[in-house]
Amino acid sequence: MTVQTAGHDAPKAGFSLYDPRLRGIVYQVLLLAALVALVWTASSYAVANMARLGIPLNFDFWNQTAGFEINQTLVSYSALSTYGQAFWVGLYNTLLVGAFGIVFATIIGFVVAVLRLSPNWIVSKLATVYVELFRNIPLLLQLVFWYTVVLKSLPQPRQSVSVFGAVFLNTRGLVVPNAVFHDNAAVVGWALVAGVVLTIAFSVYGRRRQAATGQQSPVLWVSLGLLLGLPVLAYLLAGMPIGLEMPVLRGFNFSGGRQIFPELAALLLGLSIYTGAFISEIVRAGIMAVGRGQHEAASALGIRSNVTMRRVVIPQAMRVIVPPLTNQYLNLVKNSSLAVFIGYPDLVQVFAGTVLNQTGAAIQCMALTGFVYLAISLVLSTVMNVYNKRVALVER
Amino acid sequence: MSGPGHVPHHARNHRIGEEMKLRSKALAGLLATCALGLMASAAAAGTLDTVKGKGQLTCGANTGLGGFGIPDDKGQWTGLDVDVCRAMAAAVLGDAKKVKFVGLDAKNRFTALQSGEVDVLSRNTTATSSRASTLGIIFGPVTYYDGQGFLVKKKLNVSSAKDLNGASICVQQGTTTELNLADYFRSNNMKYESVAFQSEDETLKAFESGRCDAFTTDASGLYAERLRLANPDENIVLPEIISKEPLAPSVRQGDDQWYDVMTYTVYAMLDAEELGVTSKNVDDMKKSDNPNIRRLLGVEGDQGKGFGLTNDWAYNIIKQVGNYGEVFDRNVGEGSPLKIKRGVNALWNKGGIQYGMPIR
Numbered sequence: 062m063t064v065q066t067a068g069h070d071a072p073k074a075g076f077s078l079y080d081p082r083l084r085g086i087v088y089q090v091l092l093l094a095a096l097v098a099l100v101w102t103a104s105s106y107a108v109a110n111m112a113r114l115g116i117p118l119n120f121d122f123w124n125q126t127a128g129f130e131i132n133q134t135l136v137s138y139s140a141l142s143t144y145g146q147a148f149w150v151g152l153y154n155t156l157l158v159g160a161f162g163i164v165f166a167t168i169i170g171f172v173v174a175v176l177r178l179s180p181n182w183i184v185s186k187l188a189t190v191y192v193e194l195f196r197n198i199p200l201l202l203q204l205v206f207w208y209t210v211v212l213k214s215l216p217q218p219r220q221s222v223s224v225f226g227a228v229f230l231n232t233r234g235l236v237v238p239n240a241v242f243h244d245n246a247a248v249v250g251w252a253l254v255a256g257v258v259l260t261i262a263f264s265v266y267g268r269r270r271q272a273a274t275g276q277q278s279p280v281l282w283v284s285l286g287l288l289l290g291l292p293v294l295a296y297l298l299a300g301m302p303i304g305l306e307m308p309v310l311r312g313f314n315f316s317g318g319r320q321i322f323p324e325l326a327a328l329l330l331g332l333s334i335y336t337g338a339f340i341s342e343i344v345r346a347g348i349m350a351v352g353r354g355q356h357e358a359a360s361a362l363g364i365r366s367n368v369t370m371r372r373v374v375i376p377q378a379m380r381v382i383v384p385p386l387t388n389q390y391l392n393l394v395k396n397s398s399l400a401v402f403i404g405y406p407d408l409v410q411v412f413a414g415t416v417l418n419q420t421g422a423a424i425q426c427m428a429l430t431g432f433v434y435l436a437i438s439l440v441l442s443t444v445m446n447v448y449n450k451r452v453a454l455v456e457r
Numbered sequence: 458m459s460g461p462g463h464v465p466h467h468a469r470n471h472r473i474g475e476e477m478k479l480r481s482k483a484l485a486g487l488l489a490t491c492a493l494g495l496m497a498s499a500a501a502a503g504t505l506d507t508v509k510g511k512g513q514l515t516c517g518a519n520t521g522l523g524g525f526g527i528p529d530d531k532g533q534w535t536g537l538d539v540d541v542c543r544a545m546a547a548a549v550l551g552d553a554k555k556v557k558f559v560g561l562d563a564k565n566r567f568t569a570l571q572s573g574e575v576d577v578l579s580r581n582t583t584a585t586s587s588r589a590s591t592l593g594i595i596f597g598p599v600t601y602y603d604g605q606g607f608l609v610k611k612k613l614n615v616s617s618a619k620d621l622n623g624a625s626i627c628v629q630q631g632t633t634t635e636l637n638l639a640d641y642f643r644s645n646n647m648k649y650e651s652v653a654f655q656s657e658d659e660t661l662k663a664f665e666s667g668r669c670d671a672f673t674t675d676a677s678g679l680y681a682e683r684l685r686l687a688n689p690d691e692n693i694v695l696p697e698i699i700s701k702e703p704l705a706p707s708v709r710q711g712d713d714q715w716y717d718v719m720t721y722t723v724y725a726m727l728d729a730e731e732l733g734v735t736s737k738n739v740d741d742m743k744k745s746d747n748p749n750i751r752r753l754l755g756v757e758g759d760q761g762k763g764f765g766l767t768n769d770w771a772y773n774i775i776k777q778v779g780n781y782g783e784v785f786d787r788n789v790g791e792g793s794p795l796k797i798k799r800g801v802n803a804l805w806n807k808g809g810i811q812y813g814m815p816i817r
Binding site: 215 | 563564567568571587588590591592593613621622623624625627630633635636638639640642643649650651652653654655656659660662663666667668670710711
């Protein structure tokens with residue numbers, strides 16, 4: 062096929078519809094105008110129809126009393142709170158699952174990818190079976206499966222599995238002692254902050270020292286000492302200001318203590334395992350994309366194989382891994398909305414579900430929920446793009 | 458269309474419509490007009506004429522509530538709510554079989570009615586003021602007086618809802634159920650854990666697996682759901698009814714003629730029971746001397762004409778679907794597996810509150 066190009070030998074006469082470039086622009090402008098007109102007329106009809114039927118199109122309900130309960134709330138919430146507060150409860154629950162899901166899925170993905178590349182036949186085949194099994198079964202089925210498995214395998218509250226009488230496991234979830242903070246508890250918090258800052262400083266120092274002298278520093282042990290030792294020391298010096306509130310079985314359920322609900326567990330399990338299978342393939346592709354010569358060069362220098370993987374192969378593989386990894390993170394966050402099927406109170410369940418139904422504000426709730434997912438995804442992909450820039454091959 | 462009060466309303470809407478059509482034609486032509494034609498048609502024409510034109514009534518029904526709306530193993534829809542739609546089809550089209558059922562869930566049901574996807578919504582829906590005022594719909598007569606209750610396992614040894622302090626309760630979200638639940642526990646100064654699911658199936662499954670101590674929904678639903686458990690006899694419905702749930706069919710606001718058809722279809726079924734007219738004796742009853750029966754069955758007077766129906770509209774309902782008592786017994790009462798007592802749903806002269814406005 063020959064492509065007609067408006068190259069240098071095309072006549073530069075004025076505006077003519079026979080000019081393919083001008084014609085292209087005209088068509089595009091027409092298409093855009095038609096699209097805008099379509100959206101505009103459709104939406105103005107929707108607004109007119111809703112006004113005629115007396116359906117409000119505003120957010121007046123935001124400050125009204127919600128009147129319903131939610132079991133898992135990261136911020137304080139009760140039936141007397143407003144619909145607006147219910148929105149935040151749902152949003153935080155979504156972010157919680159998204160954040161933990163991303164961490165778990167990434168860990169599973171990297172581990173399984175390395176296992177699948179292992180020279181050990183059994184290990185690599187097991188990893189293959191995992192990947193092919195979990196990425197080829199619809200996520201919804203997996204979530205319902207995990208939820209049913211989690212519930213069916215757990216005992217009733219009165220027959221709870223107990224660990225030292227402090228941690229209980231039953232159909233209502235995992236109940237752990239709750240921390241009770243007394244007057245000087247802030248000291249321990251600051252000690253932890255100091256530990257984190259010092260750890261970062263030490264690892265930077267260690268890296269510089271290694272770059273300059275080739276000497277390695279015991280970063281792991283020093284970090285552990287700083288992160289655990291400082292808070293424990295502060296805790297003892299401040300007179301043990303943090304106590305524990307033990308869960309007690311009272312009536313139907315445990316009271317006191319902190320509860321991890323089975324819905325959260327099933328959702329995290331399902332999302333991490335499903336997304337982990339995809340991530341492991343991405344990571345495997347990234348590792349395979351690093352030339353064999355890199356391995357050989359590293360081993361010729363006498364670097365051990367796990368250090369080669371960590372310091373030589375993975376950093377180069379990240380260039381290939383990060384862009385598709387971003388997609389998986391976005392998928393995980395969006396897939397978390399399947400929570401509605403297993404009773405986890407995420408944004409969709411709380412806000413686009415109960416709030417929508419009680420207020421009847423379908424368009425507002427759906428639009429806002431959609432907007433929130435869009436915002437989360439855009440922030441996440443921006444962060445990942447920044448990270449991608451850092452690991453990308455710098456060309457001069 | 459209907460009363461004079463609606464004329465400016467429609468006129469204004471019509472004008473807006475014309476204006477937009479002109480503009481869109483100038484701008485985008487065919488494509489845009491197609492799309493808005495779809496959107497505008499829903500509410501503009503009278504639903505009665507639309508249904509007659511289609512030769513079929515589209516009815517929004519429940520897909521999984523035994524006794525109220527559920528397709529059986531042969532794909533035949535059964536239930537009290539379903540029969541209300543059949544009765545409307547019998548009244549309007551003379552044939553109770555000319556109904557297309559659209560399965561709706563608690564979430565999309567109002568949208569389906571608002572958008573014109575269904576002509577009538579008959580899906581165990583509670584008539585409430587906020588639904589009437591903000592959703593653009595209007596409720597017909599109450600076809601079943603219901604109320605929210607609790608289902609618990611017998612082995613918990615709970616005999617009253619007042620004993621449920623601290624319990625975990627499985628609830629289907631997307632209804633007023635969550636609100637009633639919270640209100641009840643709040644007003645009795647009790648605590649509970651709410652575990653909300655989108656679908657009835659998941660809610661029941663979670664209850665059965667022991668995630669919750671109690672399962673709450675409308676009492677009618679509890680009787681139906683209890684039968685779906687592996688061991689129905691190990692579970693009981695607690696005596697407390699914590700809310701008023703008058704279940705009623707609904708149509709779009711602004712179409713009074715269609716609203717009347719729905720309303721008097723239900724009344725005709727109630728009146729037929731009161732007058733002793735059943736699907737079996739309706740042909741004999743045509744020869745009755747009772748003027749009320751003669752008017753109901755269209756032997757005397759022009760009762761159907763004013764509604765835009767034929768005069769044998771009520772005869773068709775009773776002959777093909779039955780009176781209210783027959784429909785109740787067949788679907789939820791003694792003649793059904795649910796065996797729900799008539800209770801408040803008995804006729805007003807038999808100790809209940811069901812009262813059909815007179816047909817005369």
